[in-house]
Amino acid sequence: MRSLTLRRFPLCSFFTKDIRRRRPCHNFSAAQSRQVAELSEQEHRLLHRLYGGLIQGQRACLAEAITLIESSHGRKKELAQVLLQKVLSYHREQELLNNGKPLAFRVGLSGPPGAGKSTFIECFGKMLTGKGHRVSVLAVDPSSSTSGGSLLGDKTRMTELSKDMNAYIRASPTRGTLGGVTRTTNEAILLCEGGGYDVVLVETVGVGQSEFAVADMVDMFVLLLPPAGGDELQGIKRGIIEMADLVAVTKADGDLLVPARRLQAEYISAMKLLRKRSKIWKPEVLRIAARYGEGIVEMWDKMTTFRDLMLSSGELQRRRSRQQSVWMWNLIQENVLEHFRNHPAVCDQIPLIEGKVLNGLLSPGLAADLLLKAFSARD
Ligand SMILES: Nc1nc2c(ncn2[C@@H]2O[C@H](COP(=O)(O)OP(=O)(O)OP(=O)(O)O)[C@@H](O)[C@H]2O)c(=O)[nH]1
Structure with a gap:
């Protein structure tokens, strides 16, 4: 328990406005609330302050929000995602008002x-x-x-x-x-x-x-x-x-x-x-x-x-959607690879097997098979 926590807000309360307006945001908040623990009062206030300042064009809030998304701290990363989703739904709203044209x-x-x-x-x-x-x-x-x-x-x-x-x-x-x-x-x-x-x-x-x-x-x-x-x-x-x-x-x-x-x-x-x-x-x-x-x-x-x-x-819109999926797959690739490299079932074997590949004692294909097999059998 965080000592500063006085009251806990369900995550969806940060999305209340969206819930009333559009179903996709409602669905999203439900999906995200399964992944992010409820917000403390302090966190709730922080997100409201950053979001409010950001959309009013305050540079200090933008700077603070970017610092939040750059953070490597687990909880801050989660808060950053909540803020980002809120900004994304604001985005969609503004784009609709702009006849579907991108804002920037x-x-x-x-x-x-x-x-x-x-x-x-x-x-x-x-x-x-x-x-x-x-x-x-x-x-x-x-x-x-x-x-x-x-x-x-x-x-x-x-x-x-x-x-x-x-x-x-x-x-x-x-x-x-x-x-x-x-x-x-x-x-x-x-x-x-x-x-x-x-x-x-x-x-x-x-x-x-x-x-x-x-x-x-x-x-x-x-x-x-x-x-x-x-x-x-x-x-x-x-x-x-x-x-x-x-x-x-x-x-x-x-x-x-x-x-x-x-x-x-x-x-x-x-x-x-x-x-x-x-x-x-x-x-x-x-x-x-x-x-x-x-x-x-x-x-x-x-x-x-x-x-x-x-x-x-329509090419710009297509380019943007393709970029979204490229971005998603790049992140998946990077995370899966990191998970693989750091997993106890393989991380000890990597130097040994890679050494054998470097010395020509093992083919790269066989080495990859061995490591992947160890990884799949990890449980
Ligand atoms: N003659 C002339 N020189 C220029 C012009 N634009 C830039 N320079 C000079 O080129 C040099 C490099 O310019 P920068 O704008 O610092 O280049 P940069 O690509 O940002 O450099 P990095 O910070 O090293 O990546 C500086 O000495 C500038 O004064 C120009 O239009 N005409």
């Missing part, structure tokens, strides 16, 4: 270190808030889990935008697996949308697996490429270029204008040969100079054309 445009931004991402986001974000949009920037930086420092999301990178009351900038947690980062980023996107941010930018460094994960959680994936980056560009995988709905060659000014034009031409030809990601949209390659604010409005125009086309054809 989710844009993924990737590019090698030094490509000019923060300069672009600063300029692009200010342009959007100037047009009356509310912009949130979520930075996914799995590399920081090994380096210990946060490369992205550092507010000093976007000094002007971080002072803007219509913008919210947040770095992803600097620990955990890519799957963990993916989960919290996905959930943070939903919270930002619940908080009234109608443009959500998800930034990632163009190295490792993170950009694939980000491409799978946004409506549009944009790749920023620096003009004179022979070496950096080598590291960009063909797969990630195939994911791009739009490519922007950055720093197209001064001495870099000529190489920027050359790179743009190269990418225009190269992208013709790549596999198409969408049936109705042909990825384009633009040139921008964010330092001077050049090409930024044109880029937004291109992005809104994309969004409108994808919306009217």
Whole structure:
């Protein structure tokens, strides 16, 4: 028993409004109440405060709610899910009022270190808030889990935008697996949308697996490429270029204008040969100079054309639903694998069997069979 608990609320009381309005929420709350113990009065108050503040657009509540979903503490994780479900039903309600159109445009931004991402986001974000949009920037930086420092999301990178009351900038947690980062980023996107941010930018460094994960959680994936980056560009995988709905060659000014034009031409030809990601949209390659604010409005125009086309054809909605199922299976895969690796029936045998595979004494297939058999016979 928690000492602070005075009174216990059944979980469904947090959903009362939904229960009256729609059956699906009722069903959901019943399903969830089987998994989450009843809320204490203190927890109930916390969730109400966060939810109320969040949907009124208070940045402090959004920040606290994201911290809750990032928590690794068991009970906090449960509370985060209750809050998230509440935000999701608010979402559905708002989307219905919006004729079924999504509340926010989710844009993924990737590019090698030094490509000019923060300069672009600063300029692009200010342009959007100037047009009356509310912009949130979520930075996914799995590399920081090994380096210990946060490369992205550092507010000093976007000094002007971080002072803007219509913008919210947040770095992803600097620990955990890519799957963990993916989960919290996905959930943070939903919270930002619940908080009234109608443009959500998800930034990632163009190295490792993170950009694939980000491409799978946004409506549009944009790749920023620096003009004179022979070496950096080598590291960009063909797969990630195939994911791009739009490519922007950055720093197209001064001495870099000529190489920027050359790179743009190269990418225009190269992208013709790549596999198409969408049936109705042909990825384009633009040139921008964010330092001077050049090409930024044109880029937004291109992005809104994309969004409108994808919306009217229904492709955006299909992309979003496919992403939901990809996300679910990724989480299942990760959890099942972790369960397998840590299970007492197999964890002691893994080093031994893997050692035999490494020394060529056991085939990988037989080794996998042995471990899986031990796991299936665990009870
Ligand atoms: N000439 C020129 N330089 C630019 C432009 N945009 C960015 N830069 C410069 O390029 C360098 C890298 O820019 P950033 O915006 O920090 O790049 P980034 O991709 O965020 O870099 P990381 O934080 O390392 O990932 C800085 O020195 C910028 O001043 C531009 O439009 N023109």
